[in-house]
Amino acid sequence: MxxxxxxxxxxxxxxxxxxxxxxxxxxxxxxxxxxxxxxxxxxxxxxxxxxxxxxxxxxxxxxxxxxxxxxxxxxxxxxxxxxxxxxxxxxxxxxxxxxxxxxxxxxxxxxxxxxxxxxxxxxxxxxxxxxxxxxxxxxxxxxxxxxxxxxxxxxxxxxxxxxxxxxxxxxxxxxxxxxxxxxxxxxxxxxxxxxxxxxxxxxxxxIDTNLVYLNKAKESLENLISLYKEEKIDIEFVRLIQLYHFLKRTKSTFIISKIHSIFEKHLLQNLTGKNPNLFLFNWFRVGYLCSINDKN
CATH class of the missing domain: 3.90.550.10 (Spore Coat Polysaccharide Biosynthesis Protein SpsA; Chain A)
Structure with a gap:
């Protein structure tokens, strides 16, 4: 059974x-x-x-x-x-x-x-x-x-x-x-x-601590990009990949990556602090995705 x-x-x-x-x-x-x-x-x-x-x-x-x-x-x-x-x-x-x-x-x-x-x-x-x-x-x-x-x-x-x-x-x-x-x-x-x-x-x-979860989120995004690049998942299956694909197609990932690098320190202060903002977390995830693309 x-x-x-x-x-x-x-x-x-x-x-x-x-x-x-x-x-x-x-x-x-x-x-x-x-x-x-x-x-x-x-x-x-x-x-x-x-x-x-x-x-x-x-x-x-x-x-x-x-x-x-x-x-x-x-x-x-x-x-x-x-x-x-x-x-x-x-x-x-x-x-x-x-x-x-x-x-x-x-x-x-x-x-x-x-x-x-x-x-x-x-x-x-x-x-x-x-x-x-x-x-x-x-x-x-x-x-x-x-x-x-x-x-x-x-x-x-x-x-x-x-x-x-x-x-x-x-x-x-x-x-x-x-x-x-x-x-x-x-x-x-x-x-x-x-x-x-x-x-x-x-x-x-x-439940993970803020810093542990943030590091897990970064590693998870790296894995998601790998799945996307290896074509092991359809673009339409994950909303975040849909957005990333659009940004890549419109050649916007470089700009967002640079903006992310400027504000990353401030984002991390909020996300590891006592009152993290989910809107900023979503921005961090998109910015980190684009920065992975920029490095590659």
């Missing part, structure tokens, strides 16, 4: 697994929960070992780092059931019937995405950039996600048929962080996979 796959890196996953295990048992389904730490060598793995005491559950700490894409692929290869539920180790289950809702909505679909939420209050000022972008940009209702079903997929809190996943998989050859979901979702769109969006969110628990 259901293989729940939990990639981990330096995080206590036991509370999450305990809740997932309880809900699976309550549903009376065949299931397994596979947890794999990607060689973090974290002291928290002592707590994660408790997962092995639960029925149909396992925790493994890898000796060598696979990186996040291949860690997910590895978990999928080990899975023995027809449906795979990908859920990140820092997710928080916020509904008592989370598993049942997925079971009730699997029929006639290749992929089912439940959505994600960020907490109502930001944990700290130093996490406000990631929290704002998540809460006001990424967190979408099922009704809104259904308008662009493939573009709205994120592969945390997503169920996918194993035979469908095996046709795509995460691209292990890409080394930089970011846009795994974009690339995989685009591949699924080419296969005309049937995607359903439901209201079954998890809460994002481990």
């Amino acid at each position: 259901l293989s729940i796959l939990v990639p981990i890196y330096n995080y206590n996953v036991y509370p999450l697994v305990l809740e997932l295990h309880k809900q699976c048992m309550d549903c009376g389904i065949d299931f397994e929960i596979l947890c794999q730490d990607d060689a973090s060598k974290s002291g928290l793995n002592v707590l994660n070992e408790n997962v092995n005491a639960l029925s149909n559950c396992s925790f493994v700490s890898l000796k060598e780092n696979l990186a996040h894409r291949e860690n997910r692929n590895s978990l999928a290869e080990q899975a023995k059931f027809d449906y795979l539920l990908f859920i990140d180790g820092d997710s928080i289950i916020i509904h008592d019937h989370y598993i049942k809702k997925y079971i009730d909505n699997l029929h006639d679909f290749d992929v089912v995405y439940g959505g994600r939420l960020h907490p109502e209050k930001c944990p700290s000022d130093n996490q406000k950039l990631r929290w704002k972008y998540g809460r006001f940009i990424e967190d979408k209702s099922a009704i809104n996600r259904k308008k662009k079903p493939h573009q709205s997929l994120l592969f945390n809190n997503t169920v996918i048929r194993k035979d469908c996943f095996n046709k795509v998989k995460f691209d292990k050859n890409r080394k930089k962080y970011g846009h795994d979901d974009t690339q995989l979702s685009y591949q699924l769109s080419l296969l005309k996979s049937k995607v359903n969006h439901i209201e079954n969110p998890v809460e994002h628990g481990d």
Whole structure:
């Protein structure tokens, strides 16, 4: 029936697994929960070992780092059931019937995405950039996600048929962080996979600090440009790439790159400060994209 796959890196996953295990048992389904730490060598793995005491559950700490894409692929290869539920180790289950809702909505679909939420209050000022972008940009209702079903997929809190996943998989050859979901979702769109969006969110628990998220955003943009230049994603599939392509076609990237270099210091001060502005973050992303093009 259901293989729940939990990639981990330096995080206590036991509370999450305990809740997932309880809900699976309550549903009376065949299931397994596979947890794999990607060689973090974290002291928290002592707590994660408790997962092995639960029925149909396992925790493994890898000796060598696979990186996040291949860690997910590895978990999928080990899975023995027809449906795979990908859920990140820092997710928080916020509904008592989370598993049942997925079971009730699997029929006639290749992929089912439940959505994600960020907490109502930001944990700290130093996490406000990631929290704002998540809460006001990424967190979408099922009704809104259904308008662009493939573009709205994120592969945390997503169920996918194993035979469908095996046709795509995460691209292990890409080394930089970011846009795994974009690339995989685009591949699924080419296969005309049937995607359903439901209201079954998890809460994002481990929110990055401003500087960490900003550095991740930069690396993610570098990866997106690589996908674009290697023609591994269609221009129309990502709005940011549509804009970048327009700017490149109109020979505007050089000008925007120069403006970005002038104001970059001031942008960074705002984005790593106590009250980051999302409009400035979007400008930073466009400017950084153009500066990547200028360097190349």
